[in-house]
Amino acid sequence: MKYFKDNDTLTFIESKCIGCTLCTDVCPHGVFEMRGKKAYLVKEKSCMECGACEKNCPAGAIKVKSGVGCAAAIITGLLRGTEPTCDCSSSSGKCC
């Protein structure tokens, strides 16, 4: 299944990559693939902006504006004038 995203949220700077393969381990959508000693963006459009690759890349080669793709969180954020917030404190049964 495919969804859409802004094109500039995920960026990968190949020259910084040290080939540790972590991004290919963590990405749940197979966005990265190892080609030789470097990672390679193969399925950029499938990125769901979870942020796992950026968080784990030891070389700082990946940047992604991460967050939850949840309409309720975004609408709550809009109403409160904050970033999307997923109100899943233990008392409320919202989202995840």
Add this chain to the structure above:
Amino acid sequence: MNFRPIQKNTNLIVKNQQSTCCNQNLNSAPWISGFINSKYGMIPVVKTDLDREDYKGHIRSRISSYRDNFTINPGLYAVGNPDSSSHIFVTANYKMSFDLLRKSLKKINGWILVLNTGGINVWCAAGKGTFSTEELIKQIKSTHLKDIAPSGKIILPQLGAPGINIVAARKATGFNILYGPVKAQDIPEFLQCNYKANSSMRRVTFSIKERAILIPIELFMIKKKFLAIALIILIYGGLTLEGIIFNKIPETSLPLLIALVISIISGAIITPLLLPYIPFRSFALKGAISGLSLLYLADYIFGIFTKTNPFLKIAIIILGTLFSSYTALQFTGSTPFTSLSGVKKEVRFTLPIYISAIVISIVLLIINKAIQWSLI
């Protein structure tokens, strides 16, 4: 390598079935089969078979707010007969996550390290930052893991990766830490293949079964909105110049209520089930399409709106489609593939449409009443 037969423990740990642990709660938990006596205290050994009570809990947390309290204590647990070099599997303190993990560790001797995520599952907790590097380090320290299993490899759930910086965690704890597969059920194969996860183990899926299982909680979350809207519909239906008259209610309210039910069926059941087959990527559009089709079908087959005034009928179609679309849009929060920027785009695009549709519907509903009251 983890499939060795049960062997003698290291001298650090002595298996002790008759526990003297003071924790009543733990002692009585039916999923604990015994305790390991370490010098730091009792470590519960958990069963790898789930029983009826466990499944009952799973079902209740799939259909109600029970899931908000479906938690276990964070800390260290054991499966089988682990020793100082056994694997350490990490999970969240949402009991469903914990159960799925222990169920997958049959015939494995290992440790389970449960992080405190406030009872939220691994994926959501990682996104929120409670399944985090700091919490991992904290639990490793507070459970004295370095003493109990100094040469064990720590296997993290892959879906916890958004919250963990594995390089920092390795550095801070001195443990060899790895990312295991997305699904706990693939752990045995992952271990057998020498810690290699094939690409299917690394990917999230969203099969019809995985979507179907989310429907009850979607319906549960919509219950309050449903009741509030239903009440407004009843009041609107009964409204006359002389006040609210009960026997006037059905004529106007019934078609509105039917449309409300249809739109919920469409937005919270049909759209999630048929998600990949409904055209367009936008959830709001998918919901609108399925809502409109279902309303049309209901009218075509059962003629439910044939007797309604055209103004009311148009309002019903607009509102029904809108509510189905809105309900489907909420489902973005439950999928493992919608992105923040994508949903933002969608919300920005749909909110003005929703607002205009509501305004138009209100005008139509006012005209409908005015006609009923013979004002025009």
